[in-house]
Amino acid sequence: MNNILSKKVGIIGGGQLGKMLIIEALKMGVYTVILDPDPKCPASNIANEHIVASFYNENALRSLASKVDIVTYEFEHIGADILKSLEGEGVRIYPSPKTLDIIQNKYNQKTYFLQNNIPVGDFREVKSPNDIVKACEEFGYPAMLKSALGGYDGKGNSLIKNQDGIDSSYKELGEGKIPLYIEKYIPYTKEVSVVCCKGINKDIKIYPVGENIHKDSILFETSVPADITKDEYEKAINISKDILNLFDDVGIFCIEMFITEDGSVFVNEVAPRPHNSGHYSIEGCVTSQFENHLRSILGLPLGDVTLVKPTVMRNLLGEDGYKGKPMVVGVNNALSIEGVSLHIYGKIETKPKRKMGHITAISDTLDDARKKVSSAYNLMKVISR
Amino acid sequence: MNNILSKKVGIIGGGQLGKMLIIEALKMGVYTVILDPDPKCPASNIANEHIVASFYNENALRSLASKVDIVTYEFEHIGADILKSLEGEGVRIYPSPKTLDIIQNKYNQKTYFLQNNIPVGDFREVKSPNDIVKACEEFGYPAMLKSALGGYDGKGNSLIKNQDGIDSSYKELGEGKIPLYIEKYIPYTKEVSVVCCKGINKDIKIYPVGENIHKDSILFETSVPADITKDEYEKAINISKDILNLFDDVGIFCIEMFITEDGSVFVNEVAPRPHNSGHYSIEGCVTSQFENHLRSILGLPLGDVTLVKPTVMRNLLGEDGYKGKPMVVGVNNALSIEGVSLHIYGKIETKPKRKMGHITAISDTLDDARKKVSSAYNLMKVISR
Structure with missing residues (x-):
C-alpha cells in the first residue's frame, strides 16, 4: 500500500x-x-x-x-x-551515487559517454601544461580547458584562444591542483537541452527539446520547443533516451547538447537532477520536472510531460554593481504583460550574475512567448537595498 | 518602486x-x-x-x-x-471588512444583492417558528432553512420537506439562538460558479464558468468550462461582473449560482476569497486563483485567467468510518493516469467527509478529463492508519 x-x-x-x-x-x-x-x-x-x-x-x-x-x-x-x-x-x-560519481568528474563523464557510443566532442586529459600543448596541436584553436570537478555556470572553464593563452589558462584553473581536461571547440550553431526522467519501474519520460542561450557562460534563456530541424530534434531525443538507458537510474536528468551546422548533435554535459533549463516545465508542461523528479524517487508513476503551450524562460540575475540584501524592481510593469510568471528564489544576498529568480511566459506562439518574456525581462532588475 | x-x-x-x-x-x-x-x-x-x-x-x-x-x-x-x-x-x-461584514451574514448578503438588482431567489428572515410557517405558505415545499452565520459545506442548512418538518428543522438549527432565514427552493438543473478577481487598479479578471456537483452539500466535482448554453454562460459572467463592481473591492471572489430549466441564473452565495470550486485553476488556467489573489492584494497587475485545457477537479474527502492520522491509499494507481495531479493538504487528522486533498485532470476534451479524474478518484481513498 x-x-x-x-x-x-x-x-x-x-x-x-x-x-x-x-x-x-x-x-x-x-x-x-x-x-x-x-x-x-x-x-x-x-x-x-x-x-x-x-x-x-x-x-x-x-x-x-x-x-x-x-x-x-x-x-x-x-x-x-x-x-x-x-x-x-x-x-x-536517487540518482545512484555510482551515477553521481561518473557525472561529478566531467572527464570521467565524457570518457564514459565515449566508451558507450554517446556522441561527444574530442577531449584529452590534462596532467601537465605539455598535455595542453599537445592537445592544442591536435585540436587547433580555440580550445576549452576545463576543471573536471566542481565547475558550474562557466566557473572552472577557460577558453584558450591561441598558443599564448595556454599558460594563463593553466594558471587560471589552479595549475593542476584540481584535475583538468581539455576539449576541442565545437563550432555549434545551437545549444539545446533535454530534461528526461526515469521511474523506479523503468518508465521513461522525455520532455520536449529546449533551446538555450547562454551569456557569459550562464543560462540566459530557454525556449521550447527548440527551433531545430526534425532530424536534429529526433537525434537529441534519441541521445537522451540512450543516456537514460545507459545510467539505468531513477530521477530527472538533463542532457545539454550542441548542434553544429551540419546537423550533428554532441553531448556537452549531463546533470543528474532538475536543471535550470527545465524550469520552463513548471508553467509549460502538464507535469513539471520537479514533480516528476519527486514522483520518480517516490516510486510513483511519472506524469505527462506534454508541452501545454510554447514557453520561454529567462533567468533573473543579480545586476552588476549591486551586492547585499536584494530588491526586485519593475515587478509591477513586468507582470502587466499577460502570460508572464515570476519566480523569486528568496536568496538573502544578491551579487552580480547570481541566479535570483526567473520569469516564464507561455503563449500560443513561441515568438509571442519570447516577446512577452523579453519585455518583462527588460523591465526588471534585481539590485540591492 | x-x-x-x-x-x-x-x-x-x-x-x-x-x-x-x-x-x-x-x-x-x-x-x-x-x-x-x-x-x-x-x-x-x-x-x-x-x-x-x-x-x-x-x-x-x-x-x-x-x-x-x-x-x-x-x-x-x-x-x-x-x-x-x-x-x-x-x-x-483585502477584501475590505465592510464587504466581509455583508457577506458573513447570509441574510444580509442576500438582502444586499436584492437591493442591488443581483438575481437571488426568494427568502425571508426568520425570528420565530411562525416566520417559517408563513414563508412556507408563501413559497411552498421544499424550503431551505439556513443559519445566517457560520455555515459551510451544508452545515447550518436544513431542508424542510413539508409542514411536519418545520419544528425539527427549527430545533436542528438552534431554535433561534443564531440568526436564521429561509429560502424558497430553486429547482436548479445546474450549479455553476465563477471565480473572479479585482485589482487595486480596478482591473478585473473573470475566470471561465465552472460547473459544480455537490454530494451531501459538499463540493464533489468542478468541471470547466461548464456545459451550459451560451446565454447562460454570458448571464453568469455578467452577474459576476456586477457583483465585483458592486463590492468595488480587492481580491478573489467566488460567485456560486443556480441555473434553472428556463435558463434563469440565480446567485446562491458569494465567498470573498479563493474557493474550492476554483482549485481547478492551479493546473487549468495560466494564472491560478491563488496567484491572482496574491497579485491583487499586493497591488500587482492581475494574471491571464485563460483556461489552458478542459479541466475537472474532484475533492478527496476523508472516507466514512475512518478517523485519526490520515493515510492516502491508491496514489500509485491514480497517478498512473496521465494528466492527473494530486494535492494533499497535510491535515494531521482525517474524519468522515473532511476535505483532505483534491485531484485535477486536464485533457484535450472535458469528457476525457472527467474520465481521467473519475478513474483516479475511484482508485483512491483517504483512510486512517
Missing part, C-alpha cells in the same frame, strides 16, 4: 532547485528534510527539517539518511564517496 | 486555502504570516511566522496587522468588527 503521507524525502542542498522540489512535495503532502550549510538558504523555511551542515560532512549525511526514506540531491558537488557507502548500507539514494 | 521582497502578507486562517496561497507567495518570494489556532494547521510549516490564536482574538489580530503590510483571510468566519476597527486605523485588509 503506497501511502504518500508516510514517505519522507531528504534533499542535499536547499537552493532554488531544492526549494522548487519542496514546493511540489508540499503540494502532495510529502515530508522533506534538507541538508545545507546555509541556515537561510532558499528552502530553509519550507522544509520540514533542516540539517545545517557541509555537503561533505559524513555525520550530517548519515543523520539525513536516518531521518528519511529516500535521499536525493539538487546539485552534484557533494560527497559521492560517502553517499556510495551509505547506498552500500541500504540507503535509497 | 515596487519591491516584491519587502511586502509581507498576513493571512487569517492556515487551512488548505491558506497553504495554497502561501505556495504562490513562496514562488514569488513574498513573506507570509498566518493566524490560526491550530499549531499544526496545513500552512503551519510553510508560513514565515505563525500566530497561534483564535480568529476572534483582538490582540492576536492586532499583532498580525502590526507584522505585515496587507491582511487577507482564507475564510469568512472571523471577527469582522475587529477587522473593521483595524481598517479604520489604517490597516490594509
Whole structure:
C-alpha cells in the first residue's frame, strides 16, 4: 500500500532547485528534510527539517539518511564517496551515487559517454601544461580547458584562444591542483537541452527539446520547443533516451547538447537532477520536472510531460554593481504583460550574475512567448537595498 | 518602486486555502504570516511566522496587522468588527471588512444583492417558528432553512420537506439562538460558479464558468468550462461582473449560482476569497486563483485567467468510518493516469467527509478529463492508519 503521507524525502542542498522540489512535495503532502550549510538558504523555511551542515560532512549525511526514506540531491558537488557507502548500507539514494560519481568528474563523464557510443566532442586529459600543448596541436584553436570537478555556470572553464593563452589558462584553473581536461571547440550553431526522467519501474519520460542561450557562460534563456530541424530534434531525443538507458537510474536528468551546422548533435554535459533549463516545465508542461523528479524517487508513476503551450524562460540575475540584501524592481510593469510568471528564489544576498529568480511566459506562439518574456525581462532588475 | 521582497502578507486562517496561497507567495518570494489556532494547521510549516490564536482574538489580530503590510483571510468566519476597527486605523485588509461584514451574514448578503438588482431567489428572515410557517405558505415545499452565520459545506442548512418538518428543522438549527432565514427552493438543473478577481487598479479578471456537483452539500466535482448554453454562460459572467463592481473591492471572489430549466441564473452565495470550486485553476488556467489573489492584494497587475485545457477537479474527502492520522491509499494507481495531479493538504487528522486533498485532470476534451479524474478518484481513498 503506497501511502504518500508516510514517505519522507531528504534533499542535499536547499537552493532554488531544492526549494522548487519542496514546493511540489508540499503540494502532495510529502515530508522533506534538507541538508545545507546555509541556515537561510532558499528552502530553509519550507522544509520540514533542516540539517545545517557541509555537503561533505559524513555525520550530517548519515543523520539525513536516518531521518528519511529516500535521499536525493539538487546539485552534484557533494560527497559521492560517502553517499556510495551509505547506498552500500541500504540507503535509497536517487540518482545512484555510482551515477553521481561518473557525472561529478566531467572527464570521467565524457570518457564514459565515449566508451558507450554517446556522441561527444574530442577531449584529452590534462596532467601537465605539455598535455595542453599537445592537445592544442591536435585540436587547433580555440580550445576549452576545463576543471573536471566542481565547475558550474562557466566557473572552472577557460577558453584558450591561441598558443599564448595556454599558460594563463593553466594558471587560471589552479595549475593542476584540481584535475583538468581539455576539449576541442565545437563550432555549434545551437545549444539545446533535454530534461528526461526515469521511474523506479523503468518508465521513461522525455520532455520536449529546449533551446538555450547562454551569456557569459550562464543560462540566459530557454525556449521550447527548440527551433531545430526534425532530424536534429529526433537525434537529441534519441541521445537522451540512450543516456537514460545507459545510467539505468531513477530521477530527472538533463542532457545539454550542441548542434553544429551540419546537423550533428554532441553531448556537452549531463546533470543528474532538475536543471535550470527545465524550469520552463513548471508553467509549460502538464507535469513539471520537479514533480516528476519527486514522483520518480517516490516510486510513483511519472506524469505527462506534454508541452501545454510554447514557453520561454529567462533567468533573473543579480545586476552588476549591486551586492547585499536584494530588491526586485519593475515587478509591477513586468507582470502587466499577460502570460508572464515570476519566480523569486528568496536568496538573502544578491551579487552580480547570481541566479535570483526567473520569469516564464507561455503563449500560443513561441515568438509571442519570447516577446512577452523579453519585455518583462527588460523591465526588471534585481539590485540591492 | 515596487519591491516584491519587502511586502509581507498576513493571512487569517492556515487551512488548505491558506497553504495554497502561501505556495504562490513562496514562488514569488513574498513573506507570509498566518493566524490560526491550530499549531499544526496545513500552512503551519510553510508560513514565515505563525500566530497561534483564535480568529476572534483582538490582540492576536492586532499583532498580525502590526507584522505585515496587507491582511487577507482564507475564510469568512472571523471577527469582522475587529477587522473593521483595524481598517479604520489604517490597516490594509483585502477584501475590505465592510464587504466581509455583508457577506458573513447570509441574510444580509442576500438582502444586499436584492437591493442591488443581483438575481437571488426568494427568502425571508426568520425570528420565530411562525416566520417559517408563513414563508412556507408563501413559497411552498421544499424550503431551505439556513443559519445566517457560520455555515459551510451544508452545515447550518436544513431542508424542510413539508409542514411536519418545520419544528425539527427549527430545533436542528438552534431554535433561534443564531440568526436564521429561509429560502424558497430553486429547482436548479445546474450549479455553476465563477471565480473572479479585482485589482487595486480596478482591473478585473473573470475566470471561465465552472460547473459544480455537490454530494451531501459538499463540493464533489468542478468541471470547466461548464456545459451550459451560451446565454447562460454570458448571464453568469455578467452577474459576476456586477457583483465585483458592486463590492468595488480587492481580491478573489467566488460567485456560486443556480441555473434553472428556463435558463434563469440565480446567485446562491458569494465567498470573498479563493474557493474550492476554483482549485481547478492551479493546473487549468495560466494564472491560478491563488496567484491572482496574491497579485491583487499586493497591488500587482492581475494574471491571464485563460483556461489552458478542459479541466475537472474532484475533492478527496476523508472516507466514512475512518478517523485519526490520515493515510492516502491508491496514489500509485491514480497517478498512473496521465494528466492527473494530486494535492494533499497535510491535515494531521482525517474524519468522515473532511476535505483532505483534491485531484485535477486536464485533457484535450472535458469528457476525457472527467474520465481521467473519475478513474483516479475511484482508485483512491483517504483512510486512517
